[in-house]
Amino acid sequence: MSVPDAPGWVASDRQRERERFRRARARRSTLVALTSTVALTAVIVLGVRSSPGWPRVRQSFFNPQVALDSLPDVLAGLWLNVRVMVVCAVLIVVLALALALARSLRGPAFFPLRALAAGYVDLFRGLPLILVLLLVGFGLPGLRLQGIPTSAVTLGALALVLSYSAYVAEVFRAGIEGVHPSQVAAARSLGLTRGQTMAHAVLPQAVRRVVPALLNDLISLSKDSGLISILGAVDAVRAAQIQTAEHANFTPYVVAGVLFVLLTVPLSRVTDALAKRSGWLAAQGALTAGTVR
Amino acid sequence: MRRGPAAPAAPAGGGPLLRVQQVRKTFGTHVVLDGVDLDVEEHAVVVLIGASGSGKSTLLRCIDLLEEIDDGVIELAGTDIADPRLDADVQRARMGMVFQQYNLFGHLRVIDNLTLAPRLVHKVPADQARADALAMLDRVGLADKARAFPDELSGGQAQRVAIARALVGRPELLLLDEVTSALDPELVGEVLTLLAELKSTGLTMLLATHEMAFAREVADEVCFLHAGRVHERGTPAQVLSDPQRERTQEFLRRITG
Ligand SMILES: Nc1ncnc2c1ncn2[C@@H]1O[C@H](COP(=O)(O)OP(=O)(O)O)[C@@H](O)[C@H]1O
Ligand SMILES: [Mg+2]
Numbered sequence: 149m150s151v152p153d154a155p156g157w158v159a160s161d162r163q164r165e166r167e168r169f170r171r172a173r174a175r176r177s178t179l180v181a182l183t184s185t186v187a188l189t190a191v192i193v194l195g196v197r198s199s200p201g202w203p204r205v206r207q208s209f210f211n212p213q214v215a216l217d218s219l220p221d222v223l224a225g226l227w228l229n230v231r232v233m234v235v236c237a238v239l240i241v242v243l244a245l246a247l248a249l250a251r252s253l254r255g256p257a258f259f260p261l262r263a264l265a266a267g268y269v270d271l272f273r274g275l276p277l278i279l280v281l282l283l284v285g286f287g288l289p290g291l292r293l294q295g296i297p298t299s300a301v302t303l304g305a306l307a308l309v310l311s312y313s314a315y316v317a318e319v320f321r322a323g324i325e326g327v328h329p330s331q332v333a334a335a336r337s338l339g340l341t342r343g344q345t346m347a348h349a350v351l352p353q354a355v356r357r358v359v360p361a362l363l364n365d366l367i368s369l370s371k372d373s374g375l376i377s378i379l380g381a382v383d384a385v386r387a388a389q390i391q392t393a394e395h396a397n398f399t400p401y402v403v404a405g406v407l408f409v410l411l412t413v414p415l416s417r418v419t420d421a422l423a424k425r426s427g428w429l430a431a432q433g434a435l436t437a438g439t440v441r
Numbered sequence: 442m443r444r445g446p447a448a449p450a451a452p453a454g455g456g457p458l459l460r461v462q463q464v465r466k467t468f469g470t471h472v473v474l475d476g477v478d479l480d481v482e483e484h485a486v487v488v489l490i491g492a493s494g495s496g497k498s499t500l501l502r503c504i505d506l507l508e509e510i511d512d513g514v515i516e517l518a519g520t521d522i523a524d525p526r527l528d529a530d531v532q533r534a535r536m537g538m539v540f541q542q543y544n545l546f547g548h549l550r551v552i553d554n555l556t557l558a559p560r561l562v563h564k565v566p567a568d569q570a571r572a573d574a575l576a577m578l579d580r581v582g583l584a585d586k587a588r589a590f591p592d593e594l595s596g597g598q599a600q601r602v603a604i605a606r607a608l609v610g611r612p613e614l615l616l617l618d619e620v621t622s623a624l625d626p627e628l629v630g631e632v633l634t635l636l637a638e639l640k641s642t643g644l645t646m647l648l649a650t651h652e653m654a655f656a657r658e659v660a661d662e663v664c665f666l667h668a669g670r671v672h673e674r675g676t677p678a679q680v681l682s683d684p685q686r687e688r689t690q691e692f693l694r695r696i697t698g
Contacts, residue, residue: 333507333538335557336533337536338557339563340558
């Protein structure tokens with residue numbers, strides 16, 4: 149709505165009238181939003197507080213003293229979740245990219261590699277994560293082989309990487325296949341090799357396309373990192389479980405839940421911000437559309 | 442990479458720069474090219490005309506080795522470039538191709554679209570590639586768009602960038618596939634003007650187009666593609682104004698309305 153200030157340009161009466169109307173409408177909208185939010189909140193709060201079970205619910209789920217007592221331990225556990233998540237995310241992206249690229253190789257020489265990658269994806273996409281966790285977490289150490297890690301955290305992370313890389317590989321593959329073949333033709337016509345074409349023309353555009361899907365998987369991963377608690381690792385979930393047992397109160401679980409939610413919200417905002425950057429929309433094949441009121 | 446002005450090595454025997462002989466291309470059972478013969482002399486402009494689906498794009502893609510031919514010979518300056526024993530990437534780098542839909546790399550700025558192949562293929566140092574690219578952009582009148590992304594350009598600007606990208610590697614031959622067909626009518630002129638300028642610098646071009654006025658003006662030879670072959674060829678005056686064969690007459694009547 150910004151109009152460049154051309155020298156000598158004065159907004160016409162009609163334009164000033166339009167802007168007056170728009171400002172008034174904006175004020176009205178804010179007021180309506182505010183009123184309806186307050187009204188709805190009041191209804192919910194009153195409804196909940198006047199319901200017969202509320203005191204008991206508050207006592208066992210929203211107990212401030214228990215929340216405060218359990219917070220340090222749950223936070224310390226969450227820090228483990230964050231570290232596991234970051235390390236796993238890096239490994240998953242690397243492994244998934246390798247799998248997706250292996251599947252996109254052409255030529256008979258690469259058949260075994262292609263088949264291996266396809267088999268891996270089929271296997272780990274089909275296996276429930278909890279089974280992979282149990283097999284890796286309890287099965288591997290049971291073999292008592294040399295060089296196999298025994299820490300619950302490492303084994304849990306390994307299981308997450310095995311399972312998630314299969315999913316993320318498929319995300320990358322869809323992205324690669326979604327880049328229009330004319331981009332490949334343009335790169336090859338310039339003399340780029342197959343590999344250079346993949347690295348400089350196809351992959352960068354494929355990755356931009358799939359960033360929202362990847363962040364979605366990252367959010368999923370941040371939650372599933374809590375599953376390593378079943379192997380005995382003291383993460384946020386396990387810490388909350390211990391605190392819940394100690395206080396005979398469920399508030400620590402709620403605390404852990406709130407922390408997990410707070411962890412994932414910024415990830416969603418990052419997606420939105422990235423999507424707005426120039427050169428990204430084009431890579432997604434979106435047309436530059438004007439804003440429609 | 443040769444760094445001088447575009448001056449291709451003359452073929453050993455002094456023949457044409459591009460020689461296409463009996464080229465055949467099928468997709469499944471569909472025979473698209475059924476023995477195409479075509480020569481392009483050095484510094485010449487040859488225009489391909491023909492109905493939609495007559496195989497103009499396919500022929501250009503075959504010459505650029507983007508499609509594998511089923512039979513025939515494609516010689517560039519005396520080299521049989523379709524020979525599978527040659528490195529096709531090296532042969533492709535000898536030619537430039539411009540596509541109907543520009544095919545610019547959407548994730549790269551204009552300048553990076555131009556420097557990509559020089560840096561990766563011709564191993565030109567980054568600052569030299571940049572200088573070359575800016576000079577080429579200046580030549581197509583778009584030096585001020587170096588930092589823009591392709592989706593910030595008009596169609597005519599995008600196509601001029603695509604031409605600059607194809608030229609910056611100093612190709613011996615430029616292939617152009619209906620480069621004005623996707624443009625709004627008022628943008629066609631700026632691209633055609635650029636092509637006429639390029640011809641005056643001695644660039645060898647083979648182009649498919651529906652712009653008959655342009656063909657009349659700049660073409661040294663016009664080839665009418667029909668039924669998988671060059672059905673009629675000659676100077677623009679011969680083919681466009683005085684076609685001898687019935688199919689050519691019919692085609693020209695249809696497109697001029
Ligand atoms: N990759 C392909 N697979 C199958 N058929 C194709 C392919 N490319 C082109 N064709 C067919 O080849 C014929 C010639 O197409 P094209 O070369 O694009 O014609 P023109 O450029 O003259 O309009 C068309 O019938 C088209 O359907
Ligand atoms: Mg075509």
